[in-house]
Amino acid sequence: MKNPESTPPSFFLHFFRWFCHPSLAKYVEGDLMELYEERVREKGKRNADINFSIDVLLLFRPGIIKPAGYQQLNTYGMYKSYIKVGWRNLVRNKSYSIINVAGLTLSMACGIFIFSLVSQHLSYDNFHHNPDQTYRIVTEMHRDNIGYTNCVPSPLGEYFRNDYTYAEKVARVYMEPGALVTLKRENTLTKFKETDGIAFAETSFFDIFNFPLLYGDAASALTEPNAAIVTERIARKYFGDQDAIGETFWLENKIPFTVKGVLKNLPSNTDIKSEIFVSYVTLKAHSPWLADETGGWGGIRSGMYCYVRLQADASAAKVEEVLSAYVKIHRAESKNVHHYKLQPLNDIHFNAQYGGPMGKNKLWILTILGVFLIATACLNFVNLATAQALRRSKEVGVRKVLGSFRFQLFWQFIFETGIITFMSILAACIIAYVTFPMINTFFNTAIDVNSIVDKWLLLFVLVLGIVVTLLAGYYPGLVLSGFRPVAALKGRLSQQNVGGFNTRRTLIVVQFAISQVLIIGMIVIMHQMKFATQSHLGFDKDAIVMVTMGRDSTGTRASVLKNEITGIPGVEKISLCFAAPSSEYEWGNSIRFDNSVEEVNFRTSMKLADADYLSTFDLELVAGRNLSPSDTVKEILVNETLIHKLNLQSPEEALGRMISANNGSMNGAIVGVVKDFHDKSFHEEISPILITTYTRDYMNYAVKLNMAHAKGVLSDIESLWQQQHPDQIFEYEFLDESIAHFYEAEETMLRLIQTFSFIAIFIGALGLYGLVSFMVSQKVKEIGIRKVLGGTGHHIVWIFGKEFVRLIVIAFLIAAPLGWWLMSNWLKDFEFQTQISSWPFVWAMGCSLVVAAVTVSYQVLTTALMNPVNSLRSE
Amino acid sequence: MKKFQLGEFEEVVMLTVGILYSEAYGVSIKKEIEVRLSRKVSVGALQTALKRLEDKGYIKSHEGESTQERAGRPKRYFMITALGKKAIEYTRATREELWSAIPKIALSPKFSGQPL
Numbered sequence: 001m002k003n004p005e006s007t008p009p010s011f012f013l014h015f016f017r018w019f020c021h022p023s024l025a026k027y028v029e030g031d032l033m034e035l036y037e038e039r040v041r042e043k044g045k046r047n048a049d050i051n052f053s054i055d056v057l058l059l060f061r062p063g064i065i066k067p068a069g070y071q072q073l074n075t076y077g078m079y080k081s082y083i084k085v086g087w088r089n090l091v092r093n094k095s096y097s098i099i100n101v102a103g104l105t106l107s108m109a110c111g112i113f114i115f116s117l118v119s120q121h122l123s124y125d126n127f128h129h130n131p132d133q134t135y136r137i138v139t140e141m142h143r144d145n146i147g148y149t150n151c152v153p154s155p156l157g158e159y160f161r162n163d164y165t166y167a168e169k170v171a172r173v174y175m176e177p178g179a180l181v182t183l184k185r186e187n188t189l190t191k192f193k194e195t196d197g198i199a200f201a202e203t204s205f206f207d208i209f210n211f212p213l214l215y216g217d218a219a220s221a222l223t224e225p226n227a228a229i230v231t232e233r234i235a236r237k238y239f240g241d242q243d244a245i246g247e248t249f250w251l252e253n254k255i256p257f258t259v260k261g262v263l264k265n266l267p268s269n270t271d272i273k274s275e276i277f278v279s280y281v282t283l284k285a286h287s288p289w290l291a292d293e294t295g296g297w298g299g300i301r302s303g304m305y306c307y308v309r310l311q312a313d314a315s316a317a318k319v320e321e322v323l324s325a326y327v328k329i330h331r332a333e334s335k336n337v338h339h340y341k342l343q344p345l346n347d348i349h350f351n352a353q354y355g356g357p358m359g360k361n362k363l364w365i366l367t368i369l370g371v372f373l374i375a376t377a378c379l380n381f382v383n384l385a386t387a388q389a390l391r392r393s394k395e396v397g398v399r400k401v402l403g404s405f406r407f408q409l410f411w412q413f414i415f416e417t418g419i420i421t422f423m424s425i426l427a428a429c430i431i432a433y434v435t436f437p438m439i440n441t442f443f444n445t446a447i448d449v450n451s452i453v454d455k456w457l458l459l460f461v462l463v464l465g466i467v468v469t470l471l472a473g474y475y476p477g478l479v480l481s482g483f484r485p486v487a488a489l490k491g492r493l494s495q496q497n498v499g500g501f502n503t504r505r506t507l508i509v510v511q512f513a514i515s516q517v518l519i520i521g522m523i524v525i526m527h528q529m530k531f532a533t534q535s536h537l538g539f540d541k542d543a544i545v546m547v548t549m550g551r552d553s554t555g556t557r558a559s560v561l562k563n564e565i566t567g568i569p570g571v572e573k574i575s576l577c578f579a580a581p582s583s584e585y586e587w588g589n590s591i592r593f594d595n596s597v598e599e600v601n602f603r604t605s606m607k608l609a610d611a612d613y614l615s616t617f618d619l620e621l622v623a624g625r626n627l628s629p630s631d632t633v634k635e636i637l638v639n640e641t642l643i644h645k646l647n648l649q650s651p652e653e654a655l656g657r658m659i660s661a662n663n664g665s666m667n668g669a670i671v672g673v674v675k676d677f678h679d680k681s682f683h684e685e686i687s688p689i690l691i692t693t694y695t696r697d698y699m700n701y702a703v704k705l706n707m708a709h710a711k712g713v714l715s716d717i718e719s720l721w722q723q724q725h726p727d728q729i730f731e732y733e734f735l736d737e738s739i740a741h742f743y744e745a746e747e748t749m750l751r752l753i754q755t756f757s758f759i760a761i762f763i764g765a766l767g768l769y770g771l772v773s774f775m776v777s778q779k780v781k782e783i784g785i786r787k788v789l790g791g792t793g794h795h796i797v798w799i800f801g802k803e804f805v806r807l808i809v810i811a812f813l814i815a816a817p818l819g820w821w822l823m824s825n826w827l828k829d830f831e832f833q834t835q836i837s838s839w840p841f842v843w844a845m846g847c848s849l850v851v852a853a854v855t856v857s858y859q860v861l862t863t864a865l866m867n868p869v870n871s872l873r874s875e
Numbered sequence: 876m877k878k879f880q881l882g883e884f885e886e887v888v889m890l891t892v893g894i895l896y897s898e899a900y901g902v903s904i905k906k907e908i909e910v911r912l913s914r915k916v917s918v919g920a921l922q923t924a925l926k927r928l929e930d931k932g933y934i935k936s937h938e939g940e941s942t943q944e945r946a947g948r949p950k951r952y953f954m955i956t957a958l959g960k961k962a963i964e965y966t967r968a969t970r971e972e973l974w975s976a977i978p979k980i981a982l983s984p985k986f987s988g989q990p991l
Contacts, residue, residue: 028901062923064926
């Protein structure tokens with residue numbers, strides 16, 4: 001009778017069991033089975049199966065279906081109780097809960113911020129076709145030392161494309177920064193300054209980089225001269241809502257471009273910033289030297305990039321080998337020996353040597369900081385939870401007596417930690433979402449606020465929650481679940497049973513060590529920054545404004561304007577020059593000394609300037625005399641470093657000797673030697689410098705203002721300037737500000753460390769506060785007895801105080817060497833560095849002591865000043 | 876007058892439980908109704924009605940022995956409660972009352988067709 005044939009369709013049976021009200025299930029199932037077997041006997045299995053299914057479906061109706069939320073007999077009820085008990089505990093110990101939640105929230109908000117920042121940087125330019133096969137060709141310049149540039153001689157790409165088949169695509173692109181774009185419409189001239197510049201790109205650029213075109217044809221848009229592709233944003237900015245295709249704009253009022261295509265706006269995670277792309281063939285009209293396919297080998301213009309996508313079977317090493325052949329052919333004589341290297345696309349954003357904006361090591365530091373902060377908050381939690389453990393010994397005892405296993409209790413406490421963690425995570429997410437825009441402006445970051453809903457971030461938050469729960473809950477759970485029930489119920493447990501003070505002392509020491517390292521780092525960075533921005537650079541940088549010269553085909557307006565500006569009251573001095581003594585714009589050159597045929601083996605920096613340069617910037621002559629006014633190269637000033645590099649004994653020895661620069665096109669005699677000044681940031685050593693007159697390449701008016709009468713001078717200069725150059729945009733920058741820009745990365749770093757050290761101290765203080773209040777509540781009676789026996793308030797404060805002082809001293813002994821080692825490594829980045837003084841260490845120690853004193857004293861004082869009657873009367 | 880709520884099918888089920896007396900459980904009730912009234916009864920409709928009756932307190936149930944042919948599942952036997960007895964008696968009484976109130980002529984075969 002019971003043969004396997006006669007079982008009803010299992011799907012419907014299971015479905016029935018799932019929905020049926022448990023109090024009915026077994027009887028109704030019995031009825032169903034009885035009918036089923038009868039039908040099998042009478043009408044066959046198939047018929048019975050169908051009838052069974054129909055019966056089950058007809059049973060699916062209210063009254064039979066179990067009500068929503070119906071409790072089955074299982075362990076869910078226990079979890080519910082865990083949540084309830086956990087929540088009651090949180091509510092009962094409000095101050096502890098707030099400390100825990102605040103600490104975790106703050107650190108996790110930092111964690112989310114750091115994660116978003118790091119993942120955003122890791123996503124840079126990862127969306128192009130075949131990123132693994134894509135490279136940028138970069139140049140190592142071997143002289144007496146090695147220089148690195150992310151650019152190449154302009155003809156390189158063209159030669160490589162024609163001579164070899166390794167590359168699937170080769171794209172040359174010249175990015176001109178700060179372009180002046182104008183629109184000419186019926187007598188009105190609209191001017192735009194495009195700080196992100198304009199790119200002269202070959203068509204293949206869009207084969208390598210995945211920037212989709214909205215309108216126009218990518219393959220043909222950039223083949224013609226004077227053709228352009230702009231992004232949607234630029235199209236809207238220039239032409240409003242009308243169709244941009246076919247419209248015209250002008251570059252530097254000189255070259256017209258017709259829009260042939262519109263790109264989708266560039267994503268934020270690309271290092272390509274230019275939003276205007278024009279055909280590479282037009283470069284001939286803009287810069288004949290760059291477009292010259294043979295003369296271009298002579299040097300490297302910054303902004304001239306070459307990207308390649310190699311065939312699947314070609315190796316980068318092989319390509320580097322064939323590229324080296326070009327050096328022998330085209331640069332046989334130069335002492336500046338180029339080595340062309342292939343830099344992988346995914347290295348571009350991170351390699352500082354080649355201008356990558358975010359070194360991987362910085363990302364690592366940030367990650368470590370984030371882990372530190374979260375670890376500190378977890379330590380706090382562990383600390384507080386173990387300190388509180390005694391209060392719950394009775395609960396643990398009762399649970400164990402009623403039959404709980406150790407692992408069940410352990411999971412109960414993990415569960416409670418989970419509640420706190422996920423409350424904090426929720427708060428952290430809200431905080432992160434609200435503050436991201438502020439954080440972006442403060443730290444110069446560009447985190448997309450919408451990335452908060454990114455799936456990776458959600459995953460990260462989830463994983464973070466679980467990891468923090470386990471980290472913070474593991475140890476307290478272990479301690480609590482390990483209580484022996486008899487001892488726990490009899491109240492015989494003492495502090496020694498809950499991990500002892502030593503564990504907690506260690507935790508406090510680690511926390512303080514972390515915040516002290518951060519404080520030391522912060523102060524050393526601040527010292528170095530102050531040193532870099534405030535020490536005398538060898539020239540005067542205050543009250544000097546650099547005004548960009550207008551473009552001028554006649555070549556006469558500059559000197560006219562110079563005379564006019566000199567006449568403005570409030571202008572002390574003015575000089576026409578290529579760049580300020582310290583500037584990011586510089587012109588590297590190889591020179592021949594003393595009629596030698598051989599070039600010298602070091603790089604020199606050309607500073608083209610008129611005779612007023614020395615007096616405007618207050619540069620000091622150590623030998624010889626100033627330049628005499630001239631429009632072309634006649635006389636040359638050099639700096640002391642150049643004298644040393646030439647192995648001359650004294651500055652006087654150089655006077656009168658000839659220098660030939662720029663491949664022999666600039667020749668002059670040395671007439672003077674200037675004292676060394678910092679021509680670059682403190683990261684780099686001082687270059688050998690030539691100063692000479694050459695009117696054609698002047699770019700700036702350096703105007704020294706008398707700050708007492710400076711008001712209105714700038715607008716006077718502007719109106720004079722605009723009279724001369726009505727079709728261009730007036731621009732100026734104060735020299736001290738542009739020098740401060742050298743240290744932008746350090747500024748950001750400093751802000752990050754400042755913020756994080758404050759947060760670390762805050763979290764540490766929270767932990768300390770929790771611990772102290774716990775200790776105090778444990779020792780209330782002891783304090784009462786001491787007072788009765790004649791102990792004074794400060795006596796009692798000291799009992800607690802000396803404990804913490806000792807801990808802080810131990811933390812300091814760990815933090816000081818670690819901080820010193822870390823910061824001397826950091827300082828190695830600077831060619832000119834401050835000594836690490838004792839101040840950072842004093843500050844670190846002092847801050848921790850003050851924070852500890854403030855945190856500890858409030859709690860201790862309230863107890864110490866309490867009337868002993870209150871603490872002793874109840875027993 | 877909604878003293879005792881009893882639907883038509885519920886009434887049939889209750890009466891059948893009464894007929895079967897000590898043998899009233901799901902399948903036997905179903906079969907009894909099907910045989911006596913020649914109508915199809917689905918397990919779902921029957922169980923719903925039984926549950927509703929039990930909720931109203933008209934019938935009560937107890938667990939019976941489990942048998943082999945029911946795959947080891949126990950039977951659930953139903954009995955009419957005192958309240959249930961009142962309810963069917965009340966229903967019956969209201970019917971009788973209505974019956975007796977019908978004039979004889981209305982039911983005579985002559986007039987069973989169209990009215991005059």
